[in-house]
Amino acid sequence: xxxxxxxxxxxxxxxxxxxxxxxxxxxxxxxxxxxxxxxxxxxxxxxxxxxxxxxxxxxxxxxxxxxxxxxxxxxxxxxxxxxxxxxxxxxxxxxxxxxxxxxxxxxxxxxxxxxxxxxxxxxxxxxxxxxxxxxxxxxxxxxxxxxxxxxxxxxxxxxxxxxxxxxxxxxxxxxxxxxxxxxxxxxxxxxxxxxxxxxxxxxxxxxxxxxxxxxxxxxxxxxxxxxxxxxxxxxxxxxxxxxxxxxxxxxxxxxxxxxxxxxxxxxxxxxxxxxxxxxxxxxxxxxxxxx
Amino acid sequence: xxxxxxxxxxxxxxxxxxxxxxxxxxxxxxxxxxxxxxxxxxxxxxxxxxxxxxxxxxxxxxxxxxxxxxxxxxxxxxxxxxxxxxxxxxxxxxxxxxxxxxxxxxxxxxxxxxxxxxxxxxxxxxxxxxxxxxxxxxxxxxxxxxxxxxxxxxxxxxxxxxxxxxxxxxxxxxxxxxxxxxxxxxxxxxxxxxxxxxxxxxxxxxxxxxxxxxxxxxxxxxxxxxxxxxxxxxxxxxxxxxxxxxxxxxxxxxxxxxxxxxxxxxxxxxxxxxxxxxxxxxxxxxxxxxxxx
Amino acid sequence: xxxxxxxxxxxxxxxxxxxxxxxxxxxxxxxxxxxxxxxxxxxxxxxxxxxxxxxxxxxxxxxxxxxxxxxxxxxxxxxxxxxxxxxxxxxxxxxxxxxxxxxxxxxxxxxxxxxxxxxxxxxxxxxxxxxxxxxxxxxxxxxxxxxxxxxxxxxxxxxxxxxxxxxxxxxxxxxxxxxxxxxxxxxxxxxxxxxxxxxxxxxxxxxxxxxxxxxxxxxxxxxxxxxxxxxxxxxxxxxxxxxxxxxxxxxxxxxxxx
Numbered sequence: 105x106x107x108x109x110x111x112x113x114x115x116x117x118x119x120x121x122x123x124x125x126x127x128x129x130x131x132x133x134x135x136x137x138x139x140x141x142x143x144x145x146x147x148x149x150x151x152x153x154x155x156x157x158x159x160x161x162x163x164x165x166x167x168x169x170x171x172x173x174x175x176x177x178x179x180x181x182x183x184x185x186x187x188x189x190x191x192x193x194x195x196x197x198x199x200x201x202x203x204x205x206x207x208x209x210x211x212x213x214x215x216x217x218x219x220x221x222x223x224x225x226x227x228x229x230x231x232x233x234x235x236x237x238x239x240x241x242x243x244x245x246x247x248x249x250x251x252x253x254x255x256x257x258x259x260x261x262x263x264x265x266x267x268x269x270x271x272x273x274x275x276x277x278x279x280x281x282x283x284x285x286x287x288x289x290x291x292x293x294x295x296x297x298x299x300x301x302x303x304x305x306x307x308x309x310x311x312x313x314x315x316x317x318x319x320x321x322x323x324x325x326x327x328x329x330x331x332x333x334x335x336x337x338x339x340x341x342x343x344x345x346x347x348x349x350x351x352x353x354x355x356x357x358x359x360x361x362x363x364x365x366x367x368x369x370x371x372x373x374x375x376x377x378x379x380x381x382x383x384x385x386x387x388x389x390x391x392x393x394x395x
Numbered sequence: 396x397x398x399x400x401x402x403x404x405x406x407x408x409x410x411x412x413x414x415x416x417x418x419x420x421x422x423x424x425x426x427x428x429x430x431x432x433x434x435x436x437x438x439x440x441x442x443x444x445x446x447x448x449x450x451x452x453x454x455x456x457x458x459x460x461x462x463x464x465x466x467x468x469x470x471x472x473x474x475x476x477x478x479x480x481x482x483x484x485x486x487x488x489x490x491x492x493x494x495x496x497x498x499x500x501x502x503x504x505x506x507x508x509x510x511x512x513x514x515x516x517x518x519x520x521x522x523x524x525x526x527x528x529x530x531x532x533x534x535x536x537x538x539x540x541x542x543x544x545x546x547x548x549x550x551x552x553x554x555x556x557x558x559x560x561x562x563x564x565x566x567x568x569x570x571x572x573x574x575x576x577x578x579x580x581x582x583x584x585x586x587x588x589x590x591x592x593x594x595x596x597x598x599x600x601x602x603x604x605x606x607x608x609x610x611x612x613x614x615x616x617x618x619x620x621x622x623x624x625x626x627x628x629x630x631x632x633x634x635x636x637x638x639x640x641x642x643x644x645x646x647x648x649x650x651x652x653x654x655x656x657x658x659x660x661x662x663x664x665x666x667x668x669x670x671x672x673x674x675x676x677x678x679x680x681x682x683x684x685x686x687x688x
Numbered sequence: 689x690x691x692x693x694x695x696x697x698x699x700x701x702x703x704x705x706x707x708x709x710x711x712x713x714x715x716x717x718x719x720x721x722x723x724x725x726x727x728x729x730x731x732x733x734x735x736x737x738x739x740x741x742x743x744x745x746x747x748x749x750x751x752x753x754x755x756x757x758x759x760x761x762x763x764x765x766x767x768x769x770x771x772x773x774x775x776x777x778x779x780x781x782x783x784x785x786x787x788x789x790x791x792x793x794x795x796x797x798x799x800x801x802x803x804x805x806x807x808x809x810x811x812x813x814x815x816x817x818x819x820x821x822x823x824x825x826x827x828x829x830x831x832x833x834x835x836x837x838x839x840x841x842x843x844x845x846x847x848x849x850x851x852x853x854x855x856x857x858x859x860x861x862x863x864x865x866x867x868x869x870x871x872x873x874x875x876x877x878x879x880x881x882x883x884x885x886x887x888x889x890x891x892x893x894x895x896x897x898x899x900x901x902x903x904x905x906x907x908x909x910x911x912x913x914x915x916x917x918x919x920x921x922x923x924x925x926x927x928x929x930x931x932x933x934x935x936x937x938x939x940x941x942x943x944x945x946x
Contacts, residue, residue, distance in 0.1 A: 117782055
């Protein structure tokens with residue numbers, strides 16, 4: 105896999121785990137000219153001629169092991185679309201996405217059929233959704249939700265499954281005496297912790313987080329955020345964190361993309377984005393976050 | 396041009412209707428129908444455990460009363476076959492008697508209550524106690540062929556789960572069952588993995604009989620008339636009841652009970668109707684033979 | 689990592705660096721924070737940046753660390769293998785790699801910190817710069833002790849510390865297994881006199897270890913004790929750049945006002 109930016113120095117840069125090139129997703133009919141008719145300069149992702157929506161276009165980035173890349177933007181920016189295209193929840197319209205742990209990065213995962221994409225989600229790539237109900241079966245116990253990816257990966261020993269579930273729930277600070285309670289009876293913050301535990305069940309090298317703390321009460325959110333930060337450091341996964349909240353981005357990521365109307369408008373070190381944003385939209389977002 | 400104006404003798408009673416048909420076709424069904432069912436059965440045998448859809452015909456038994464098993468039997472039967480029909484192990488139950496009569500009357504073949512004399516054995520709810528071999532075809536009447544029905548209703552999602560062998564939700568439901576109840580509680584219809592590929596519903600038979608399917612010498616065919624599916628377990632096929640490595644598969648037991656009639660403790664026992672704590676063999680023919688020898 | 693590079697060669701060579709901000713959301717105006725700054729730093733040197741508020745001192749530190757992007761000029765850094773790289777032109781991934789091991793930044797604030805114990809935080813910084821976990825833990829203990837953080841606090845979460853305690857932990861984390869270039873932005877401003885002393889001693893040791901230090905202090909006394917060279921800045925420009933003995937007498941209190 106190639107590097108995003110050419111560098112001619114001897115500084116050792118870890119090779120990418122996730123490589124995304126030209127990722128694009130549109131809804132409606134395709135007309136090549138609609139790309140130029142949409143985007144930040146036009147203030148919209150919707151093409152007035154075809155009524156198609158260019159939800160995301162021309163997205164490029166790499167993520168290395170142990171690195172968390174942020175994607176920040178307001179709703180409609182395309183950030184969640186990008187995440188869902190990589191996750192396989194949404195079929196991308198175009199693009200090349202390679203994952204180092206899968207076939208050594210030699211296969212564009214966007215070309216795989218849905219059943220192969222589902223296989224990826226068992227061992228290679230996990231997703232934590234904003235709404236825990238999307239990543240959990242609410243009528244199943246906390247332990248059962250963790251048993252799901254384990255059995256999908258071939259675990260057949262009840263005792264081992266229970267042990268691993270306990271380990272993960274302890275790590276995500278879910279009280280073990282609630283392991284056999286159904287998730288519907290958990291608070292939002294607890295549900296999110298169970299979702300994280302479940303996402304980590306098969307030790308995925310890649311983790312995608314979509315607004316992981318949005319919707320949680322502030323005090324609860326900070327605990328979950330802290331947990332995520334610790335896990336990212338411990339596990340050295342390659343992570344993509346999508347959020348509209350700069351606090352989350354600041355805490356979890358070292359590099360960040362800013363998206364607006366489906367396009368990436370800025371790609372920078374996170375601290376640089378927060379202190380010296382270049383693009384007018386980035387400046388606006390950062391200024392709003394600071395107040 | 397002259398018209399043939401000879402009067403037709405159209406049937407006007409049900410008896411005439413049935414009689415009308417049985418004199419014209421062997422085994423109730425026309426050849427095209429039998430051919431279609433056989434094709435479906437061949438598919439089923441070639442893909443062990445896979446539910447093959449088929450055009451389930453209207454039968455003289457209502458849906459839910461064995462019409463699927465009957466169609467399978469009628470498609471398989473040849474003039475030198477001998478048929479045994481049991482319901483809950485009993486050859487003399489009303490339904491077993493009616494089904495057997497339908498088969499023999501439309502084919503003229505022999506009927507029997509002894510396994511060793513039969514070639515086709517149609518059953519609801521039991522596998523006969525006697526050993527069967529390559530000469531036997533066991534045909535089971537299935538109410539619900541879909542083993543995942545309890546966890547998913549959408550037929551497209553069910554089709555996907557089977558085609559991708561994505562059975563994790565079944566495993567989760569077994570996990571939940573064990574957590575909630577201490578054991579896996581499914582009694583009839585225990586899900587089994589066939590040839591390490593498809594999960595099947597063994598809906599008609601109790602857990603007791605499931606080990607008989609594993610690497611059996613006989614062919615087992617499953618017919619679901621209302622749901623319009625057939626599936627098969629060919630001889631010498633692996634059939635593994637789904638359970639965790641460390642949770643042994645247990646069969647039904649009644650502590651120390653023996654058959655009141657023949658004294659056996661080795662056969663599948665059922666409580667005698669109206670009499671609590673009083674057991675007898677489910678397989679009546681087998682029981683009778685124990686008593687006579 | 690041993691300091692084997694040539695001590696007479698500079699480690700940092702800042703040339704004609706300028707920084708302007710374009711404020712798109714106000715009226716598109718441009719604000720210049722730094723104009724045409726040039727200087728070098730050698731290993732083992734402690735260079736003090738002096739100047740009143742707004743002179744461009746923090747801007748300079750941030751440009752070197754790449755928190756700010758440069759408008760013009762170059763920020764050349766000599767790697768351990770003597771290769772020179774322009775920090776301003778590096779890719780983000782390369783900067784992250786450099787920040788991990790080669791260049792450190794100790795700011796005034798301990799912000800966005802995880803719920804981690806004091807000793808863990810400091811040890812982790814050591815591990816990220818190549819120490820073994822055991823060594824890092826041991827060294828972390830030494831550093832904390834030197835900075836007056838008592839053992840009883842080592843296992844508490846940083847969030848329960850006072851401002852001064854947090855700052856000393858910050859210093860410990862920044863200085864453990866020190867990187868070859870260390871940028872310090874008012875590291876002792878929140879410390880009481882006794883702890884300020886401890887911190888100054890620890891920082892003074894860095895020169896002996898061959899670390900190049902570029903520091904901002906609003907404290908003539910600290911500057912006089914630590915600096916080997918002083919760069920005085922005013923309104924975004926370098927005004928004076930010379931040895932401490934020469935420059936110090938020229939400084940007025942206004943030049944070090946926070």
